[in-house]
Every structure is written in structure tokens, then in C-alpha cells.
Amino acid sequence: MINWKVRFKNKNWILAFFAQVMIVAEMIIAGLNSTGLIHFQFTGAMQNSILTFANAVLVILSMLGIVQDPTTKGYGDSERALKYEEPK
Incomplete structure (x- = not known):
């Protein structure tokens, strides 16, 4: 089961969701247009x-x-990430 309350509190998820909804809307419009x-x-x-x-x-x-x-x-880096010399 999807916990929508948690997802909508995550700004990154909201941005990705909005972008995906826009892409799907464009695809639906293109599909409806191609079928007449x-x-x-x-x-x-x-x-x-x-x-x-x-x-x-x-x-x-x-x-x-x-x-x-x-x-x-x-919004900051984790303590562990601040100590990296190169990406893990």
C-alpha cells in the first residue's frame, strides 16, 4: 500500500510527480489527436x-x-557525506 501522506510531504517526489503528470497529459492528448x-x-x-x-x-x-x-x-549533506573524499 502506498503511504500518500508521506509522499506528499517530500518536495522531490512532488516535483517528479508533477513532471510525470505533465508528460502523461501530453501523451494522452497526442494519442487522442492521432485517433481523431x-x-x-x-x-x-x-x-x-x-x-x-x-x-x-x-x-x-x-x-x-x-x-x-x-x-x-x-537540506544539507549528511555527516557521512561531508567526510567523503570521493563518491562511494
């Missing part, structure tokens, strides 16, 4: 605008320290 059920297509300009917006949001969140390493508690 709807008549809507993403233009190259629309896709670039969506990608640029998503990248800008992620960059801002990264600069604020909100996107963090999910293997550590809080």
Missing part, C-alpha cells in the same frame, strides 16, 4: 514554452534549496 477523437496538437512553440517554464521553476526551486538530496534528512 480531438483536434489539438502541441506546436513546437508550445512545447518549448512549457519546457522553458518547467526548467525555470526547477532552477528557482534549486537555487532556493528546495530541490534536495532525497537520501538525507533536511
